[in-house]
Amino acid sequence: MPDLRPLEDVTAELSAAEAAVADVEHALTRIDAGDYGTCEVCREPMPDAVLETVPASRTCARHGPELGPLR
Numbered sequence: 001m002p003d004l005r006p007l008e009d010v011t012a013e014l015s016a017a018e019a020a021v022a023d024v025e026h027a028l029t030r031i032d033a034g035d036y037g038t039c040e041v042c043r044e045p046m047p048d049a050v051l052e053t054v055p056a057s058r059t060c061a062r063h064g065p066e067l068g069p070l071r
C-alpha cells in the first residue's frame with residue numbers, strides 16, 4: 001500500500017523546494033556579478049553568521065523581516 005499524502009502537503013513542499021532553488025540560483029547570479037554577500041537593500045556586507053546559516057540570503061537581518069534574519 002503506497003503512502004498516500006494529501007496533495008496540498010506535497011504541493012506546499014514542492015513550492016518551498018522551488019523557492020529554495022530560486023534563491024540558490026539567484027545567489028549564483030550574484031556571485032557571478034561579484035556582489036554576493038551584500039544586502040540587496042542597503043548594500044552593506046552581510047554578517048558571516050547570516051551567510052553561514054542561510055547561504056542564499058538576499059538581505060541582512062535589518063532588511064529581511066519577512067524572511068527573518070536567520071531564516
Ligand SMILES: [Zn+2]
Nearest residue numbers: 039042060063
Ligand atoms: Zn540591509
